[in-house]
Amino acid sequence: MIHEQPAVLAFDALKGRPDTIGAVPDGEGTNFALFSENATRVELCLYDEAGEVETARLDLPEMQGGIWFGYLPGIGAGQVYGYRVHGPWEPEAGHRFNPAKLVLDPYARELRGELVWDPAVFGHTGDDLTRDDRDSAPFVPKAVVVDPDFDWNADEALRHRWEDTLIWEVHPKGATMRHPEVDEEDRGSLCGLASDAIIAHLQRVGVTAVELLPMHGFLHDQFLLDKGLKNYWGYNTLSFFAPHRAYLKTGRADEVKEVVRKLHRAGIEVILDVVYNHTAEGSELGPTLSFRGIDNASYYLLADNKRHCFDTTGCGNTLNVAHPMVLRMVIDSLRYWVQVMHVDGFRFDLASTLGREAAGFEREGSFFAAIRQDPVLSQVKLIAEPWDIGEGGYQVGGFPFPFREWNDKARDDMRAFWRRDPGLKGDLAQRLLGSPIQFDHSQRPATSSINFLAAHDGFTLRDVVSYDGKHNEANGEDNRDGHDHNLSHNLGAEGPTDDEGILEARHRRSKAMLATLMLSQGVPMLLAGDEFGQSQGGNNNTYAQDSEISWLHWEAADERLVSAVADLVAFRRKVGLADSRFARAPGDGNDGPEISWLGPDGPLDESGWGQETALGLRYHRAEDDLLIVLNQGHDAEFDLPEGSWRRRMDTAADPIVCDRIESGRIKLGWQSVSVWQEAAG
Numbered sequence: 250m251i252h253e254q255p256a257v258l259a260f261d262a263l264k265g266r267p268d269t270i271g272a273v274p275d276g277e278g279t280n281f282a283l284f285s286e287n288a289t290r291v292e293l294c295l296y297d298e299a300g301e302v303e304t305a306r307l308d309l310p311e312m313q314g315g316i317w318f319g320y321l322p323g324i325g326a327g328q329v330y331g332y333r334v335h336g337p338w339e340p341e342a343g344h345r346f347n348p349a350k351l352v353l354d355p356y357a358r359e360l361r362g363e364l365v366w367d368p369a370v371f372g373h374t375g376d377d378l379t380r381d382d383r384d385s386a387p388f389v390p391k392a393v394v395v396d397p398d399f400d401w402n403a404d405e406a407l408r409h410r411w412e413d414t415l416i417w418e419v420h421p422k423g424a425t426m427r428h429p430e431v432d433e434e435d436r437g438s439l440c441g442l443a444s445d446a447i448i449a450h451l452q453r454v455g456v457t458a459v460e461l462l463p464m465h466g467f468l469h470d471q472f473l474l475d476k477g478l479k480n481y482w483g484y485n486t487l488s489f490f491a492p493h494r495a496y497l498k499t500g501r502a503d504e505v506k507e508v509v510r511k512l513h514r515a516g517i518e519v520i521l522d523v524v525y526n527h528t529a530e531g532s533e534l535g536p537t538l539s540f541r542g543i544d545n546a547s548y549y550l551l552a553d554n555k556r557h558c559f560d561t562t563g564c565g566n567t568l569n570v571a572h573p574m575v576l577r578m579v580i581d582s583l584r585y586w587v588q589v590m591h592v593d594g595f596r597f598d599l600a601s602t603l604g605r606e607a608a609g610f611e612r613e614g615s616f617f618a619a620i621r622q623d624p625v626l627s628q629v630k631l632i633a634e635p636w637d638i639g640e641g642g643y644q645v646g647g648f649p650f651p652f653r654e655w656n657d658k659a660r661d662d663m664r665a666f667w668r669r670d671p672g673l674k675g676d677l678a679q680r681l682l683g684s685p686i687q688f689d690h691s692q693r694p695a696t697s698s699i700n701f702l703a704a705h706d707g708f709t710l711r712d713v714v715s716y717d718g719k720h721n722e723a724n725g726e727d728n729r730d731g732h733d734h735n736l737s738h739n740l741g742a743e744g745p746t747d748d749e750g751i752l753e754a755r756h757r758r759s760k761a762m763l764a765t766l767m768l769s770q771g772v773p774m775l776l777a778g779d780e781f782g783q784s785q786g787g788n789n790n791t792y793a794q795d796s797e798i799s800w801l802h803w804e805a806a807d808e809r810l811v812s813a814v815a816d817l818v819a820f821r822r823k824v825g826l827a828d829s830r831f832a833r834a835p836g837d838g839n840d841g842p843e844i845s846w847l848g849p850d851g852p853l854d855e856s857g858w859g860q861e862t863a864l865g866l867r868y869h870r871a872e873d874d875l876l877i878v879l880n881q882g883h884d885a886e887f888d889l890p891e892g893s894w895r896r897r898m899d900t901a902a903d904p905i906v907c908d909r910i911e912s913g914r915i916k917l918g919w920q921s922v923s924v925w926q927e928a929a930g
Contacts (some may be wrong), residue, residue, distance in 0.1 A: 253694075254295065254304055254305070254324065254328070255322070255323035255324075258295075258305050258307060258321065258323070258324075259321075259322075260307065260309075260310045260320060260321055261278065261317040261322050262310065262311075263321045263599075264279050264320035264322075264758055265282070265310065265311055265318050265319045265320040265846040265915065265920065266282070266318060266320070266475050267282055267311070267313045267314065267316040267318045268579070269282060270282045270283070270284060270316065270356050270357075270577075270581065271354060271357070271358070271490070271680070272328075272330065272354060272356070272357075272358075272392065272394045272395075272407060272924070273324045274324070274326050274395075274396060275392055276322055276325070276334070277322060278320055278323055278325070278645075279320070279324040279325060279328065279394050280318065280319075280320045280321075280415075280594050281309060281315050281318060281319055281320075281321060281330070281576075281818070282316055282317065283291055283316070283318070283332055283334075283354060283355075283511065283543065284315055284316050284317075284355075284543075284544070284574045284578070285315060285317060285334055285543050285544040285843055286315035286544055286546075286574070287336055287344060287346075287544050287546055287547065288317065288334050288335060288336040288346065288543070288544060289335050289337075289339070290308060290335035290336075291308065291312075291317040291332055291333075291334050292306055292307065292308055292309070292332065292333040292334075292335070292348065293307050293309055293319070293321075293330060293332060294304070294306050294330060294331045294333060294336075294386070295306075295307075295324070295328060295329070295330050295352060295533075296330065296331070296391055297329065298359075299329075299361070299749075300329040300361040300362045300390075300391045300544070301656075302364075303363075303386065304725040305921075306333075306603065307319075307321075307609040307902070309550075311869050312732050314554045314573035315574065316885065317601075321389070324394065325394060325396070325421050325690075326394050326395055326396035326654070327393065327394065328393070328394040329361050329391050329393055329394075329562055329724055330353040330354070330391065330393075330394065331347075331352060331354070331386070331389070331392060332352050332354060333348040333350070333351060333352070333354060333393045333545070334346055334348060334352060334542055334543050335348045335598055336544075337378045337735050338507075338606075339376055339655075340373075340378050340385075340533070340556050341378070341548070341554070341555060341556045342555050343545055343551045343555035344545060344546055344555070345373075345542065345545040346542065346545075347372040347373055347381070347382075347542055347806075347878065347901040349382045349384055349385065350372050350382060350385045350389075350537040350540065350541050350542045351384075351386040351389055351391070352389075352536075352537065352542040352543055353391065353392055353487065353488065353538060353539040354392060354539075354568075355394030355488070355490075355540060355578055355838060355887075356391070356537055356578070356581070357466075357488050357490055357547075357736070358392075358393070358395035358397075358490050358491055358502055359392070359393040359395045359492075359500070359502045359531070360388045360391070360392065360393065360488060360491045360492050360494050361390065361391050361392070361393050361494075362388045362389070362391055362645070363390055363466050363494075364388065364390055364469075364487075364536075364538070365387075365388040365389075366383070366388075366471040367385075367387075367388040368383065369381070369383035369384060369385045369388055369390050369722035369818070370389060370536040370537065370538065370853065371386045371481075371536050371537060372488075372536070372537030372541065372542060373534075373566040373859070374542055375535075375539070375887065376524065377534055377556070378556075380429055383688045384869060385537070386589060386794045387532070389538055390466070390487070390494075390538075391917055395502055397587060397589050397837065398414075398721045399503055399506045399589075400656040401506070401510060401591065402510070404509075404513050404591055405513075406458075406513075406516075406518075406587075406593055406628075406629070407513060407516065407517075407593060407779060408628070409458065409517050409518060410459045410828040411630075411653070411694070411696035411772055412829055413454055413822065413827070413828070414455050414457050414458055414518075414630075414694060414772050415454075415456050415458070415772075415773055415774075415775065415818055416456075416459075416460050416520065416699070416702055416772065416773070416774040416775070417451060417454075417458070417459050417460065417774075417775050417777055418460045418462070418484070418522075418701075418705060418775065418776050418777060419459055419460065419461060419462070419649075420440070420461075420462045420481070420494060420705070421438075421439055421442060421461050421462060421464050421493075421496045421775035421801065422437045422481075422495075422779070422795070423481075423777075423795075423799050423800040423801055424441070424447065424777055424799075424801055425437060425438070425442060425801075426442065426443075426448065426669045426800040426801075427480065427797075427800050427801060427802060427803055427804065428441070428446060428447070428845045429447055429803065429804065429812070430446035431444045432444070432448065432472065432655050432895065433568075434498070435498070436812065437496075437644035438496055438497065438498050438504075438741045439492075439496050439497065439504055439505060440498055440504060440507070440508060441513075441743045442459070442461075442508060442926035443507070443511040443512055444817075447512075447514045447718075448512070448517070449583055451515070451517055451611075452515060452516070453515075453811070453815055454610065454775075454780055454811065454814055454818060455517060455758065455811050455814075455815060455818030455819060455822070456517060456614055456775070457516070457517060458517065458518035458519070458520050458593065458630070458883070459512065459517060459518070459519055459520065459880060460484055460520040460521075460596055460632075460774070461486055461519065461520070461522060462483055462522050462705055463482065463483035463486060463520055463521075463522050463523065463524055463598075464483065464493050464496055464505075464521065465483075465485070465486045465487075465489055465490075465491070465492070465493065465521075465523065466487050466488035466491040466492065466493050466494065466587055467480065467483045467485045467487055467493055467524075467525065467529060468480065468487050468529040468640040469485075470485065473793050474822065474857060476725045476793075477598055478724070478725065478734075478793040478794070478795075479793060479795040480792065481792055481795040481796075482705060482706075482792045484524050484564075484598060484792070485524075485529045486524045486527075486528055486529055486538075486923065487528065487530075487538060487539060487605045488837075489523075489525065489578065489582040490555070490582055490585055490780055492505050496905065499525045502590075506590055506591065509591045509592060510591070512675050513899075514822060518593035518594065518630070519591075519592045519593050519594075519597060520592070520593060520594040520596055520630055520632070521586060521592050521594075521595050521596070522595075522598060523582075523583075523596065523597060523598065524598045524599075525558075525568055525570065525582075525597065525598075525603060525665055526561075526562050526564075526567060526568060526598060526599040526602035526603060526637065527564040527565065527566050527567055527568055527578045527599075527602075528566060528568060529538055530550075530562065530563065530565075530923075531565030532557070532558045532565035532566060532567060533556065533558055533918070534556055534565075535551070535565055535566075536883070537799050540682055541610070547569065547572050547575065548568065548569060548572070548575055549566050549569055550566075550567040550568070550569045550571075552666065560607060560639060561601075561602050561637050561638065561639030561642065562602055562638065562639075562769070563638045564601055564609075566707050567602060567604075567605075568605055569601060570615070571605075571606060571607075571615060571617050571707070571792070572809055576615060576619060579616070580619055580620070580623065580626070580730040580835045583620070583626050584593060584623070584625050584626065584662060587601040587626065587629055587689070588625060588626055589747065589808070590743060592630055593628070593630055594629045594630025594631060594632065595629070595632065596632040596634065596655075597631070597632065597633050597634060598632075598634050598777070599634055599636065599637040599638075599642075600633035600634050600636075600637075600638070600652075601633075601635060601637040601641075601642045601643070602637045602639070602642075602646045603616045603617075604644070605620070605639070606615060606661070608611070609640070609641050610641050610642065610644055611766055612644075612647055612648060612649050613722055614723070615835065617652070619651075620816075621649065621651070622633070623887075625904060627651060630633075630653070631651055631652045631653065632652070632653045632654065632655065632656045632699055633652045633653070633655070633881045634654075634655050634826065635647060635648055635654045635655060636657075644849070645658060645792070646684070646686075646687030646688050646690075646697075649691070650692065650693050650694075650697075653697055653772060654696075654697060654698065654699060654706070655694065655699050655701065655774075656680075656687070656699055656700055656701075656771065658676075658680070658682055658684060658687065658700040659680045659684060659698060659700040659739065659769070659771070660700075660701055660702060660703070660758075661666075661705075661734075661736055662677055662679070662680050663677065663680060663700075663702055663714060663762055663765050663766065664702065664736035664762070665712050665736050665738070666849065666881055667720075667758055667761055667765070667881055667920065668736060668738045669861075669881055669882065670836075670922070671861060672734075672859065674815065674858050674860075674916070675858050677765075677864065678700060678846065678864070678866070680700065680765075680769055681768070681770065681866055681877070682695075682768045682769075682770050682831065682832050682844070683695040683696070683697070683698050683769065683770030683771040683831060683832075684771065685831050685832075689831045694769060694820045694828055694829040694830070694831075695770045695771065695828055695830055695831045695832075695841070696770075696772050696827070696829050697771070697772035698770075698801075699771065699772050699774050699822075700766055700771045700772065700773050700774065701766070701773070701774040701775070701776065702762050702763070702766055702767050702779065703776040703779055704774070704776055704788075704809075704884045705736065706790070706792075707731075707789050707790075708733070708735050708737055708785075708787075709776060709778060709783050709784060709785055710762065710763070710777055710779040710782075710783075711755070711759065711779070711782045711783055711784045712737065712784055712785055712789070713735065713736070713737045713738075713742055713762075714739070714755040714758050714759055714789055715736070715737075715739055715745075715755060715784065715787070716737055716739050717733075717737060717738065717739045717742075717743060717789060718733070718737075718743075718787070718788040719733065719735065719789040719790070720744070720786060720787030720788055720790075721786070721787075721788050721789065721790050723788060723794060723796075723798060723864065724790060724793055724794070725793075729789075730790050731788075731789045731790030732789065733787060737894060738754075740754045740755055740758070741754070741789075742788070744787055744843070748753075756807070757901065757918075757919070757920045757921065758920050759782070759810060760813050760905065760921075760922075761808075761879070761881075761900050761920050761921055761922050762799050763780075763813065763814055763817060763900075764898070764900050764905075764922035765816070765879065765922060766815055767817040767818060767820075767821050767823065768817070768826065768877050768922065768924065770827065770828060770831070770832065771829075772819045773821075773902075775814070776885065777801060778801045778802070779799075780810060780811055781803075781808075781810055781811050782804035782805070782806065782810050783801055784802070784806035785799060785801060786798060806890060809877075809903050809904075812904055813900065813903075813905045816835025816898070816904065817898065817905070819920065820898055820906075820924070824926065825877060826868075826875070828841065830842065830844055832844040832868075835869065842868055842869070842870065843868070843869040844866060844867060844868055844869065845866065845867045845875070846864070846866060846867075847865030847866075847888075847890070848860070848862055848863070848864070848865065849862050849863050849885060849887045849888065850888055852889055853865075856919050861882060862882070862885070863878055863879065863880040863881075863882075863883070863885050863887050863917055864878070864879050865873070865877065865878045865879075865887065866878075866879075867890065873926055873927040873928075873929070874926075874927040875924065875926055876889070876894065876925040876926075876927075877922065877923075877924050878922070878923045878924075878925075879919060879921075879922050880917040880918070880919065880921050880923075881920060882919065882920075883919045884916065884917065884918060884919050885916075885917045885919075886914050886915065886916055886917065887914070887915055887916075887917050887922065888913070889911060889912055889913060889914075889915055890915050892912065892927065892928070893910050893911070893912050893924040893927075893928040894907050894910070894911055894912060894924050894926070894927060894928055894929075895908065895909065895910055895911075895925060895926050895928045896908075896911055896915075896923060896924070897925060897926050898922070898923060898924035899918065899921065899923045899924075900918075900921045900922045900923070901918025901919070901921035902918075903922075909929055911925070
């Protein structure tokens with residue numbers, strides 16, 4: 250409900266509170282609070298419903314501990330507002346206060362209006378030392394006071410076990426733009442993601458969690474807009490509490506709650522990809538939209554000379570989570586999304602940056618300690634992207650429990666093995682067992698590794714088997730952007746082809762790779778569309794492609810591939826393949842599942858690891874043994890262990906589900922994965 254602004258505005262000196270930051274309504278008024286350690290004065294600016302006309306401007310009356318605050322009676326949900334923060338303009342000391350710039354509340358729960366890239370949004374003119382005094386208010390997004398109440402109807406966090414989890418990494422817009430069964434008015438919105446058609450697909454495949462690319466309020470870079478492009482992925486956050494307005498049909502933050510509630514009812518968790526390592530304001534040459542104008546020296550890491558930002562992210566700035574109030578903002582944001590919006594976990598972009606202390610990355614640092622001891626956040630799913638571009642930033646395996654980590658080693662080794670690169674048996678064995686070299690330490694479980702074949706950044710799985718090189722011409726950078734280390738192979742033709750032999754080889758290799766993913770220890774993650782053959786035309790850097798290049802092509806889905814993935818996921822769960830304990834060789838004294846390795850002619854000795862032949866992994870279990878055989882080469886033969894075995898899965902076939910008893914020497918199809926279960930008696 251939008252409250253009409255009272256005729257006379259005055260702060261109630263008895264009700265102002267510094268302990269809750271942001272704009273918090275209570276039905277009778279709203280408490281406004283903003284942290285700025287170095288400000289000398291803070292003005293609260295109120296606007297009409299459209300966010301276009303300023304209706305009042307008042308100084309926040311009190312300050313304690315760097316928190317400026319005041320309670321304003323008669324102001325409630327729906328009120329649009331912003332701040333003007335006064336303080337020293339001393340760039341060489343790190344201070345860039347400029348009250349001509351209307352700044353967004355870092356705790357804004359909802360946004361109104363879009364950024365217009367006018368020169369007035371910059372706090373400086375010419376070089377970064379000269380202050381610009383043009384008013385930025387007409388050109389910047391503003392905050393909206395939000396009522397946190399919502400009828401959740403007993404919705405609760407799902408808390409699926411990691412052993413049962415299958416993650417589907419998906420773009421909130423691109424998932425539905427081309428889906429013929431999603432209502433046209435819902436396509437491209439979060440509502441579309443929770444449509445019956447999408448939910449039915451996820452349930453069929455066996456997805457237990459959707460991991461949404463950034464949906465915090467973000468900005469489109471000016472250099473992209475000038476080229477007719479957009480920041481599609483959204484790793485350019487402006488607001489850590491407010492959802493991105495373009496993903497909402499009405500603009501109301503409650504739409505997120507409605508989507509989460511519906512996905513929960515379908516048994517699907519919601520994980521947010523979050524970007525707390527940097528903000529959309531960029532370097533000191535960037536705009537003044539929020540943090541820079543509120544307290545640049547507190548919110549950002551600065552270089553030794555204080556004038557320049559210290560950048561470990563490649564995005565111009567680095568959020569200073571070592572500052573207790575900035576850390577509080579991040580923790581408050583995470584708690585808000587869990588407690589108010591009911592999300593089930595987070596994937597932290599460039600998470601090594603969040604662990605940077607004075608001496609570099611510190612796994613026992615303040616950020617990780619704050620989360621690990623938090624009674625709310627320690628219970629949700631926590632996933633780290635374990636690298637950044639700074640010195641010592643690559644930290645795969647270096648994060649503390651209960652964090653899980655994206656494992657690019659699994660991606661690279663699985664791609665290279667099925668490309669038939671030589672000498673990778675030992676590396677693939679590591680990935681099948683959950684990468685114990687990286688993760689079997691510090692009492693971490695075998696579910697610490699998030700395994701994937703493809704993610705939003707890079708080739709899709711179909712493009713891994715369809716292109717030898719990247720094709721990023723549509724990005725307008727002469728194909729210079731994106732990385733070249735794709736470990737891909739086009740299998741005989743670059744891109745689309747009518748050659749049935751090549752198409753079958755691509756299909757066969759895709760199934761074998763997906764089977765490797767689903768049969769490995771750790772937690773599998775699918776890039777949305779990989780389960781049905783999504784192609785991006787060889788573009789491996791679609792960050793700017795809010796277009797047909799990136800949107801999921803549901804109409805071209807490969808039904809055989811969808812069925813294979815669904816069968817693999819169902820089998821993984823039915824036989825209890827995933828285990829939180831790392832596997833061990835028989836008799837080594839640990840309590841994990843016992844395993845042994847086989848070659849085509851029996852137990853694998855040291856010399857066999859270097860041969861380009863099929864690799865067998867046997868799980869010795871109390872009830873029955875499982876045998877997984879990976880044949881990266883041509884048609885081959887393989888000696889089954891003594892006894893009778895039931896072939897359960899074979900990716901050389903369509904469909905892949907099997908049910909036949911075999912023994913002795915059997916045949917393996919080329920580029921295939923087969924699974925046997927020990928037959929009774």
